[in-house]
Amino acid sequence: VVAVEGISExxxxxxxxxxxxxxxxxxxxxxxETERAHQRLEARRSSISAGLSPLRGEPAVTxxxxxxxxxxxxxxxxxxxxxxxxxxxxxxxxxxxxxxxxDENLPTEDEQTEVYLRAVAASAPHPVIFRTFDIGGDKLxxxxxxxxxxxxxxxxxxxxxxxxxxxxxxxQVRAILRASAAxxxxxxxxxxxxxxxxxxxxxxxxxxxxxxAGEGVAFDPEVEIGAMIEVPGAALAADLLxxxxxxxxxxxNDLVQYTLAVDRVNERVAELYQPMNPAVxxxxxHTVRAGQQAGIWVGVCGEVAGDPLFTPLLVGLGIDELSVxxxxxxxxxxxxxxxxxxxxxxxxxxALATESAAANLAGCRELAQACYPELLE
Ligand code: PEP
Ligand code: MG
Numbered sequence: 001v002v003a004v005e006g007i008s009e010x011x012x013x014x015x016x017x018x019x020x021x022x023x024x025x026x027x028x029x030x031x032x033e034t035e036r037a038h039q040r041l042e043a044r045r046s047s048i049s050a051g052l053s054p055l056r057g058e059p060a061v062t063x064x065x066x067x068x069x070x071x072x073x074x075x076x077x078x079x080x081x082x083x084x085x086x087x088x089x090x091x092x093x094x095x096x097x098x099x100x101x102x103d104e105n106l107p108t109e110d111e112q113t114e115v116y117l118r119a120v121a122a123s124a125p126h127p128v129i130f131r132t133f134d135i136g137g138d139k140l141x142x143x144x145x146x147x148x149x150x151x152x153x154x155x156x157x158x159x160x161x162x163x164x165x166x167x168x169x170x171x172q173v174r175a176i177l178r179a180s181a182a183x184x185x186x187x188x189x190x191x192x193x194x195x196x197x198x199x200x201x202x203x204x205x206x207x208x209x210x211x212x213a214g215e216g217v218a219f220d221p222e223v224e225i226g227a228m229i230e231v232p233g234a235a236l237a238a239d240l241l242x243x244x245x246x247x248x249x250x251x252x253n254d255l256v257q258y259t260l261a262v263d264r265v266n267e268r269v270a271e272l273y274q275p276m277n278p279a280v281x282x283x284x285x286h287t288v289r290a291g292q293q294a295g296i297w298v299g300v301c302g303e304v305a306g307d308p309l310f311t312p313l314l315v316g317l318g319i320d321e322l323s324v325x326x327x328x329x330x331x332x333x334x335x336x337x338x339x340x341x342x343x344x345x346x347x348x349x350x351a352l353a354t355e356s357a358a359a360n361l362a363g364c365r366e367l368a369q370a371c372y373p374e375l376l377e
Contacts, residue, residue: 100140177220187225312368
């Protein structure tokens with residue numbers, strides 16, 4: 001539950017809180033009746049979740065035969081056991097920034113390799129997409145000892161930091177490449193805005209490959225390289241970027257923030273944070289078409305991928321892979337399996353031309369309600 005405006009002023013110390021993360025609710029001092037109602041709701045949700053477990057080994061395929069790969073987002077290595085447990089097809093976004101949290105100094109190449117190897121083992125036979133450090137913005141300070149920036153989201157963040165700190169970048173890329181000897185590994189760069197950034201990043205990967213080869217260290221020379229599409233400029237130039245990479249992964253969390261100029265962590269403008277806004281959908285659609293034309297696959301790894309209300313639009317867009325919170329995998333699989341891709345494409349066509357996110361939400365809710373009402377509770 002985020003962006004509950006004024007909650008810290010409204011709360012008295014010692015109050016009882018009922019928090020419903022599914023509905024995004026905080027209820028202060030709930031009545032016994034409300035508590036009982038939520039307990040019943042929780043019990044129903046648990047039984048729905050338990051009922052989904054037979055889907056673990058099944059594909060995410062629509063009623064008319066369109067298949068989406070369904071992977072998991074991982075933020076901490078303690079989540080790794082969930083990959084197999086929830087039947088995810090590997091890791092579609094491994095947020096490596098957590099390594100920064102552990103220590104004042106970044107882990108060495110050997111230490112990073114060990115961490116990455118654990119993710120590869122947990123995902124086998126499916127791939128792991130390692131996203132290189134995305135520090136700055138709302139994550140970690142770009143540099144612990146650096147002064148604060150006036151606009152961190154528009155500042156030194158993601159691939160910009162890696163390219164400016166080649167020793168940090170090299171250490172990470174070498175560690176990822178070493179892990180690629182043990183299983184299927186892909187590398188993805190965050191916050192890409194230009195073709196030049198991709199070329200410079202790929203040059204680093206090539207240089208690391210040459211070094212490792214010279215040292216006789218094993219790695220996969222065919223490792224796929226991708227770009228996150230989360231800056232509107234990258235989405236608009238997706239046809240140019242698509243020539244430089246093997247895949248795209250749309251980072252909707254940032255794409256929404258940058259498209260609508262709405263800080264993703266500022267509760268005062270939370271109402272404008274609209275993933276279903278037609279402007280956002282148009283950028284996503286443009287990115288998918290550019291990917292298709294260039295013959296590369298396109299995934300989505302932002303929060304919308306794990307929201308069953310959004311699934312009809314993602315199916316309609318023709319996304320190849322969704323990467324969602326590990327505990328959302330079975331819910332989203334169940335949603336995909338209840339949908340008809342043709343109907344989703346019709347819904348998307350209308351959504352691209354509507355005037356408001358609210359109208360799109362209503363359209364999605366109607367279709368989702370008709371196909372999988374139990375997943376919306
Ligand atoms: C995104 O921006 O959608 C994304 C997946 O990256 P993060 O949330 O880590 O910025
Ligand atoms: Mg992002």
